[in-house]
Amino acid sequence: MEQLHLGRTGLRVSRLGLGTMTWSRDTDEHEASEQLRDFVDAGGTLVDTSASYADGGAEQLIGTLLGDVVRRDEVVLCTKAGVRRTSAGGVVDASRGGLLDSLDASLSRLRTDHVDLWLVQTPDPRTPLDETATALRLAVSSGRARYVGLSNHAGWQVARVATLLERDPGLAAVEVEYSLLQRGVEREVVPAAAALGLGVLAWSPLGRGVLTGKYRRTIPADSRAASPHLAGFVEPYLSRDAAAVVEAVATAASGLERTPLEVALAWLAGRPGVSSSIVGARTAAQLRGSLGAHDLVLPDELRRALDEVSAPEIGYPERF
Template sequence: MELRQLGRTGLHVSALGLGTMTWGRDTDEIDAAEQLREFVAAGGTLVDTAASYGDGDSESVLGEILRGAVDRRDVQICTKAGVRRSSSGTVVDASRAGLLDSLDASLTRLGTDHVDLFLVQCPDPSTPLVETVSALRHAVTSGRARYVGLSNHTAWQTARAATLLEASGDAELAAVEVEYSLLERGIEREVVPAADELGTGVLAWSPLGRGVLTGKYRHALPADSRGASPHLSGFVETYLDRASSGVVEAVATAADGLGRAPLEVALAWLLARDVASAIVGARTPAQLRASIAALDLELPAAVLHALDDVSAPTLGYPEAR
């Protein structure tokens, strides 16, 4: 598997990242271990998790696997903090104490003394960005994290955080992790240009449009799919609309013409963009194998252009005039 440089850092990550959002809930430890073994055997390195995934269960499962089935030295762990559950519901907390306490708990669950990449999961409107960035800087200087970044933040927040970290001289904004697929290209308006200018790597989550770009929802709602899951149906429903359907049909048409699966075409399109890694969240080992199979597909220019056109994001002032 190709290793790609993460922005202008010295870190190189696998073109496919392994997402673990379902681990400990929809994916048991046996299937998770099989996924990780096959991922590493295929040359994969980047494993993406978060303290909020299953209230820490995802990290706990990953930690158990790294104590036995897979060597910690063979993977790069990316974890996220800033979202937690409380008695009153989900809480966004990107304060210095919140982030560092969460990171310490993550390290305990993962059974390691550091993560390779530590991200703030989403913006916290109640915490000044300068405080959030100070926690990222401390994560690096204390040895808890090798690199740091943001997830689901705007371009101005990304630029401000990068500027603050650069001024400190101790750390840099290595990555932004954002949703990116043929069904969600909004980051191309400002986040991608900002990342390019700042030398920050882009990690794409949900590169298969939350599973919709596989084509599994074209004619029905499979009973064993995320779309039929009580805790993930709302996550998928976003792309079960008329606009998304046109893109899905274009992907299916391209796949038929190339003799490949829609999933492979969707991933190949994204991997041809300026991204360091596409993070695929496979629920089963078979789903992961299907994603790995896309790595040898290089789309013809005509197909790339056609998919670009059918999925083009709406631009307006000031991005386009």
């Protein structure tokens, strides 16, 4: 599998990343072990997780597999902080203390002394970005993280933190939802990343599973859309507008004798600035379908057609 530099850094990540949002909840230890082994055997390196996934359960599971299933140095380990669980539910906390406490807990669960990439998972309107940037700087200077970045932040926030960290240690990446069904990041975040030399990590590159075509006729009983805790996650993309994009992808796949999943991933792999597309699979069999997509390059005419059918609305001030 192709390895790409993460923006202008020396860190290299695999074209496909392994997402772990369902690990320890919908994906048990046996399936997770098989996924991790298959992923690394296919040349994958980037393993993406978060302190908030299954309330730390995903990190805990990864920690049990590192060393037993794959070596720690075979993977580029990325985790996120900034959302913590309380008795009242999830709370956004990107304060210096909250972030560093979360990082220490993550390292304990992951059974490692450092992560390769550490991201702030979501903006915290109650904490100044200057303070959040200080936590990122301390994570690198203390050796607990090799590189740092932001996830789900607006373009202006990315630019501000990049400026604060311009000399030391530098911002490496932005992780955002990006797919044929979600191209809003092309308005400001992707251009900001390009201007600042940041790598783009795309989560949910299959449009929360909808671009696989599995929901074209009905909602499968074993799918995320039928799951009590993930139905709301999928529902926004079960719209008429999304269906038109899905049908275009299915038509393209039929013509190429490939799967819709492979076409969707190949389209995203060709977008400017994208270093890795993070695929999250419930089972090892589902993951193998994604791993088979890394060799597909879309014909220019087909790419332009998909660009057109999925184009986001862009107006003032991005286009003046």
